[in-house]
Amino acid sequence: MIALAFRNLTRRRLRTGLTLAGVASAVSVLACLLAFGQGYRQGLSRELEGMGRQMMLVPLGCPYDAAARVLKGRTLDVSLPASALATARGDKAVAIAAPLLMAALPRPAQGRTDLWVGIDAAVRPLKPWWKMQPGSRWFPDGDSVMLGAEAAATELRQVGDSFYSPEANRKFRVCAILERSGTSDDSQFFVPLATAQAMFHQPGRLTAIAIRLRDPALAMEAAPRLQAIPGAQIVTLAEMMGTFLNLVGAVRTLVLAVAILAVTISGLSVFNTMLAGALERTGELGVMRAVGASRMQVFGLLLGESLCLTLIGSALGILLALALGRFVEGAVRPFTPLAPSQSLLALTGGILAQCLGVGVGVGALAGLYPAWQASRLQPTLALREQKI
């Protein structure tokens, strides 16, 4: 039966080839998309775990309002008191609590926005990717500034140079320059926490506290205690990851809709091919019925052809995805926000099996109607219509 199905498919090679190409394209798009989603999720998960922090303590209130205020250079109405840091550091589950005070000073006329971040030494273990340029050293005094690589390049600064903030009317000495890391750190100016608090008139206040736990498993136990700090809320690693995924979610939805459309069109193509094949072979199928083939055998023959077609097409699509996946990744990566450094494509066995299943499922659905029509043929009517 399978041999017969294959032979029937090879009768119209061009039509079969085009149908196969359609199925293969649709399945390869689907495979790449699913692999991209999984790879992105896995990569983010790995990198977030590598960040060395399990949660952030931030002020209560709408985080988007806070972000907008910082971007417009306004003072935050909400911030954390320094006592929150003491409480966090005193918690038995907390290994490191690193305070941050962030402020953006926009100068639209000069086309720049200075991003100042007040930190203390506790932040260093939480930034394992920080590498300093030769000659750099940690803040020797309150008038020292550490520049991100891009900030230093834009301002033409080297270690030991003077650096002035017109907004704060304060002169600094560049004590360190970070190597380029590809993160937001590259364009920021880091100063001692107390200096930042003085510059932005936020004495004893913090924008956020980054927390590393002694054991990540203690997150559920520690969260309620830290959440109890007045005016503070906890953002966990899982929630942070959710936000990352949210950023690519809309694009992914759109592309997945396109992939579903492509699969649907490829299914229609199979449907059309099978129906046309059945119509062309009305006389032949009539003869088969006349010499004793049952309805079920005719139905099985047509359905088998459809399944063969989509199985081969799906296999070709998977090979195409495996071959072109890296190129697709190269094209997609520049447009992916916060792309993890690891491969974005995770073409796992599960995903390949899913795609094969979808392809074959579409083939089965596409073959049902033509097979059913063919199985209902009356031999005498079929032979008369085809003038055999």
Added chain:
Amino acid sequence: MRTRPLAGLAFAALVAAVGLSWAMPRLSPPPDIPFLDTPPPADAAARTESAGLCPWRTPEADCRRFFPQATGWTDETLVFTRQRDALKARLGRAPTSEENILTVHRVRRGTEIAGAIVTRRVRGENGAIELVLAVNANGAAAGAKLQRLREPEAASAFLQGQSFLGAFAGRTADSPWRPGQDFPPLPEAGRVSALAILDAAHATLILLSVAKEAHLHPLSIQEGGRVER
């Protein structure tokens, strides 16, 4: 054998419905939570360090200011690789890597070239200074302005003052550029930055002069924009 046209549509709807029901659970968006920062990509260390070319921040306003009849401008990229010896002789020092390529904004007045505007990023005492130098068709400075600087009040006032910037007008690559004689005396506050600006402006005029003498063809010419009236 007869077929029903609606069968195809029904099939498409069925496949789409199955596809969507399969995809929907994978599309449910995660909660909206604020994002803080990310660790670096793996190839970050391999990337080259560069401040990039100095942007021209207010082209239309600068065209109107320095060339009141300007109608538009084109952007030319000049490469001085083969003129290094000539540049070294004229500059009195080896040209810097930034001086190997120059983006020149040729300002048009109708079909004529009214002059050029060049931007340079200068190493000021307390941060980068972005110089905008206007050059007339004869190669003499038509004016200068600082589009960005990071200097204390006293230095900033001097560097942006008419006594300093006004003295650029008419200077050529071969003019004397002596502070205190051809330019006003430089105050202690801002002296380092002023000298850096003078050096950059003089070097820019020399670059343009060398390009003109060598009949240097631009590596690329791009339409810049129009000056709206």
